[in-house]
Amino acid sequence: MNFLLLTGSLLFFAALQSRLPTLWWLGGLRIEFLPALVAYGALTLRGSRALLLALTAGFIQDALSAAPFGMTALIYGVFALVIIGVREALDRDLPWVQMGAGAIAAGATSLAASIVVGFSFGAVVKILLVAAVSAIVAPLVFLAIDYVRLLAGTT
């Protein structure tokens, strides 16, 4: 996967995440695309590139929110390292693997944020909701990037 496609995906999904309206029928939840992108990188790219993608995605998300700068980058970085370590045992083409990776990435950042904001029963419900939405989004992000790679001939 070339550098241009990687950067383009990062900027596209960051813009999509911050510009799309919240889902009122899901309690005003925002759809997060960056955890799915980080999961994609961790399951697909070479180790160093996957880590770079995770850190950059984290820093971009922190820059676009009021979160303590670097918090999301740290979580995404750790997540990428863990997935890189175990990915030999995973089949990245299985939707369940993609969904699980997306849900864990989003759930981990949500857990860290909820600890900073104030952990409570309501926060647990919100973490589960965020993880569930990210699990649904992850296979779509995988599909979209794989399709663009196919078109660009960089598979």
Added chain:
Amino acid sequence: MIFVQLGTPFVKLGDWIPAVHSRRQLAKQTEELHAENESLRRQGNAFAEIGRENLRLRQLLNLKEPAAFHTIGARVIGHDASNWWKSIQIDRGTQDGIRENMPVINADGLIGKTISVTRGEARVLLLTDPNCKVSALLQDSREPGIVSGGENVMGIDPHCLMTYVDRRAQFKNGETVVTSGLGGVFPKGIPIGAAVRVRLNPQTGMYQDVDVRPAVDFHRLEEVEVIIE
């Protein structure tokens, strides 16, 4: 007398004709408006008198005149990319005189404060974020407290929480909450919202927690004002 007798059937008939009927209504409305106008003028005179008295008392007590706000308008150009923080991005930055910790308002009331500023943009931490703390007062009962973003799992109706309110405090449901001016960030008297529900703090039992419905509609923020002085 005879003309009155002769005219009566026509007056009765006129009540059935819409144009004449509406003229009668208009006359009644005019009368009501005159009465309302009279009442408002009386109120206006009373307020002017109170204003003059306020001025005299201020001079008597040598109170400093509250400073008028100098504001700068800004457009909202982005929302928070995360599900856990509540902030917006505005199109004014250091080149427009914006600095960190400046209050942001609109016509309805307090929105939040600036937290990070670049040359052309600034991020505003909203009142509904748990990290935004504002020293506040219940307007009528003058009970102080701290307002911050409340826990809001299903974020359809964002609300705030006023904590550290005296456990013996008595106040009306729907009472307006305003900024107290303490803390040095937010000027005194900016509307925050309305007190809607009260309960004793479950952890300590020493204070009351008050749910505050914000005066501002945070779902429809398009233009805001930053208080720069």
